[in-house]
Amino acid sequence: MVTVVVVVGLGRRGGDSMPSKPLRPCLHVGCSQLVSAGYCDQHKKDKQTYDRHRGSSTERGYGARHRRIREVVRREEPLCRECLKSGELTPSNEMDHIDGNALNTERTNLQMLCKACHSRKTIREQGGFGNKVIH
Ligand SMILES: [Zn+2]
Numbered sequence: 001m002v003t004v005v006v007v008v009g010l011g012r013r014g015g016d017s018m019p020s021k022p023l024r025p026c027l028h029v030g031c032s033q034l035v036s037a038g039y040c041d042q043h044k045k046d047k048q049t050y051d052r053h054r055g056s057s058t059e060r061g062y063g064a065r066h067r068r069i070r071e072v073v074r075r076e077e078p079l080c081r082e083c084l085k086s087g088e089l090t091p092s093n094e095m096d097h098i099d100g101n102a103l104n105t106e107r108t109n110l111q112m113l114c115k116a117c118h119s120r121k122t123i124r125e126q127g128g129f130g131n132k133v134i135h
């Protein structure tokens with residue numbers, strides 16, 4: 001009878017503390033919290049914040065990606081789309097986001113314009129903020 005009670009007790013204690021998993025200090029420099037892997041709860045949160053911040057402000061990464069997309073679109077549309085509407089054949093050199101949202105790089109939101117048409121469109125989009133609206 002007594003032996004059974006002891007075995008049950010040992011089993012429960014083993015399950016609670018999981019002695020097979022060695023703990024090591026949090027990966028954050030200077031933090032001595034013991035964790036099974038990676039960061040302690042606090043620094044896990046910090047790292048997520050850092051990653052999110054890094055993700056939103058990777059201007060360099062965005063720029064490179066943007067350039068690559070622009071190359072593809074330009075190959076498909078070597079002529080300014082706006083000028084083309086009025087029968088003019090103008091080499092395109094600027095990529096425009098049709099809805100004005102630079103983060104929307106869906107192919108359907110991208111078009112190639114010449115510099116003149118692009119700046120005209122930009123001014124039109126910003127019309128009302130001190131700029132004369134050009135029709
Ligand atoms: Zn930590």
Ligand SMILES: [Zn+2]
Pocket residue numbers: 080081082083084090113114115116117118
């Ligand atoms: Zn044009």
